Amino acid sequence: MFSKGKKVTAAAARRITGISVPFGGLQWADPGPSHGEIIRNFFAFLEDRRVLYNAEQLEAVSQVGHSLGEIRRACTETLQALPARAFAVTPLSAIRAACRRFQDDQQEAFRFFDNPHEQRASPGFFTALGAFRATVGQQVALLAAHYDLDVEGDLARILPRPDKDGP
Secondary structure, eight states: OOOTTOOOOHHHHHHEEEEOOSSOOEEEOOOOOOHHHHHHHHHHHHTTOGGGTOOGGGOOHHHHHHHHHHHHHHHHHHHHHSOTTOTTHHHHHHHHHHHHHHHHHTTOOOTTTOOTTOSSOOHHHHHHHHHHHHHHHHHHHHHHHHHTOOOOGGGGGGSOOOOSSOO
């Protein structure tokens, strides 16, 4: 399996649980998915969440709460799959907290902008939605950078934009 000059990957090294000598031997165990694989699966889930990138006129208010509940559930399941000291715990917890905060913030009244006769969502709803998307985008960027993952498609639309004048 291992020969001189071959590189042993971290994933392969985690599976080795023992070595026997003098006649050889190697104990092998499957530790489960790496933290990066767990986060990649979480990203795949987020890519299908329209609440993160849909245009204002396409956003169905009745579906947003359901989608946020699914994101909270996915965050909890992903947190349960990771050890307590994993890097991803803090960003995932922030996304889960943003889901809860949205539920409160969407009810905020904007006295000069609210029109009770309109049949669309309130300005508080869209303000809370923007804050939610910004929080999720920032946390996804942190996770992608730490675990060296690509963020593609519609999910990439919520990532923070780099400063044009920056380094």
